[in-house]
Amino acid sequence: MKPILDLNAFDVAATANLDARLASSVRRRSGLFGAASVLFYDHPLEFVRAEGCWLYDAAGNAHLDAYNNVPCVGHCHPRIVEAAARQLAAINVNTRYLHPAILDYAERLLATLPPALGNVAFTCTGSESNDLALRLAAQFTGGAGIIVTESAYHGNTAAVTAISPASFKRGGPPAHVRVIDAPRADSPDGSAVAAALASQVTAAIDDLGRAGIRCGALIVDTIFSSDGVYADPPGFLRAAVEAVHRAGGLFIADEVQAGFGRTGSTFWGFARHGVVPDIVTMGKPMGNGHPMGAVVTRPEILEAFCATVGYFNTFAGTPAAAAAGLSVLDVIEQEGLMANTHAVGGHLLAGLRELGLRHPVIREVRGAGLYIGVELTPRSDALATRVINGLRARRVLIGAAGRDGNVLKIRPPLCFSAVHADTLIAALDATLSALAP
């Protein structure tokens, strides 16, 4: 397996290939960040300005951003910047004081979710959200066992790294974790996906049981992004969730990737599958860049946990976070970004599939809304890395995903237009055509 931090990563040994200014910047950074310095692309990028779906370098070149989902309503959206700045100037205290903005936001957020999920706990990152979710599940069920997919990535804390197979450069998840296959559609119409997934989940529950470990939760990123993007057929999660519930475990929907309208037809990724999670976790797009996350769950699940240690997070749920979060919801609604995501995502998917007819290295194009994976063949990251860097040279930015790193990951801001989509398709066409045979 290709560790997630190695996908599309700049090789610091190649610094000598860069021009003097860039090389000096990379060296300065390596000196300060040490072994934890991770950069994208074979020629790292430095941007000075951003707007909508565009990132601008110091020379004024515009790069089309088809990768970043944090600025979900567009880079530096003036409404979000203004709302956060206004709040930062007025007051920004922690949630042990009352403030109406976070209550307004909590109500707006919960209104987008199934009514059973009545409580929200705010965090600062998706990692903190998943870390808390794991403890809620363990406390409520008494089960320590966790089931994850083969290349799952759920964040960077100790507990969450343990359930993220994609994070391991050496070794793998510890004994309480069971790893199942990504939900591949091996049958032509995808009808076997649901059954295969449910049978893998059942086998994992049984295997945990044999080891004396009760199943606490199945957790999935509902668009399976790091697994390589698996969206179809909608509903394939249902039988797996039922199997976990039958075993007394919870279903945690990690919506860090698929949430906030990203998949176009539903506001949450789990909703495409017609399931109701026990816990929903959120992060990246929530504040369009303001560091914020959340865990939404049933009151009794939170209550069981709060009887043991409780939860408070200093930077979470502040008036500034509420202002950013509220304005993101406003913009998604008022700028019709879900409809845009649905329409442009469909256009992009169709265009990429059409490209697949002419370029045999494209094995499959998958996705929903503006979360699209283009699986290349053969199953190795070498070709994907060339394609991603070819696109980067053409000033179109995407990333990589999948167990073998052979899936192009396309995940632009939700204000991506049909013109942007056509630019991406043309650049990919040119890149693939330029590949040496």
Add this chain to the structure above:
Amino acid sequence: MKPILDLNAFDVAATANLDARLASSVRRRSGLFGAASVLFYDHPLEFVRAEGCWLYDAAGNAHLDAYNNVPCVGHCHPRIVEAAARQLAAINVNTRYLHPAILDYAERLLATLPPALGNVAFTCTGSESNDLALRLAAQFTGGAGIIVTESAYHGNTAAVTAISPASFKRGGPPAHVRVIDAPRADSPDGSAVAAALASQVTAAIDDLGRAGIRCGALIVDTIFSSDGVYADPPGFLRAAVEAVHRAGGLFIADEVQAGFGRTGSTFWGFARHGVVPDIVTMGKPMGNGHPMGAVVTRPEILEAFCATVGYFNTFAGTPAAAAAGLSVLDVIEQEGLMANTHAVGGHLLAGLRELGLRHPVIREVRGAGLYIGVELTPRSDALATRVINGLRARRVLIGAAGRDGNVLKIRPPLCFSAVHADTLIAALDATLSALAP
């Protein structure tokens, strides 16, 4: 022991005692946040505006903030608000792209630290910082054992909660954690503190060894805030740190509380003790409210960890975080806040000690700079809670700390003036005088 979330906490069962508007707001909040809703004071506070050391309620009443260390250079400081807002409007991407601001900030930050600590990894919260620090220590030393003080609080992730005795409402830390006494100065001149602390650390190392667990690290908040604030005599940490090093363990200085000039005479709390940590963790005051944290360590420690899983944090080290962090360092320097902290802290300490001569419920006044603990007698939180709420009624805000919750925690923004200090002292005098005998 009194769990930290219960200290100075509003009892939701007392909602009926509040006026209708406040009661309705508390109920609305309880409905949304459920069991995780934690508020301060017997009458929760709602503020609409803040500036410097003042928090204003909707009626325009000013409350003197002698508690919040997140807005370290003052609430809503215009320089920090402006710097963050300007950067949010220009560009705010993750660190897999190059940006000079975070390198400038990393250099400025590392320049305040011992030269051996050459690398920094940015996070979003102090909890994330300590979570990473624990893993760095475990990987580098091969030791899983962690030594903490009796009422330590290091954050809210699963791994960090496990080493935070103050967090447990039921049970306590797991088998790899050893809990030692707070560094109480039981000898009249405090000279026995260092020896007692070192001997406790050595005993903990031995006890871990008998359980087959190697010592990975000693971690302390260098002002021992949740333990009840222990500052003197400077240097008392040295022998304990040497004992841990002899055992092959690391010393992690948690500077979330004591860092960024808080203790007045040195920029970092560990520096008062003349020790060089292996890992330094940061959070709360770093961005004056922007959610940011950091782990600073020796390059070889980070390298060992990055060979196993590595570290990347989407919201950490962004240009906006760098802008906030840089402007905090600028303001501390240009407004002379360390000198102010030293002077006003000394004035406040002297005034509180003078008060202790007249009020026998004051057992001891401890602290450094603007981190002060006033220990009340008897050893129970009942009196401290009355005093804190008495001060709150007089519009002066402080908190509680210590194993038994009997220590008044005074920790204002660093721009606290002598006039503010006198206001606090007068209000405490009046509050103590008004206590029924």
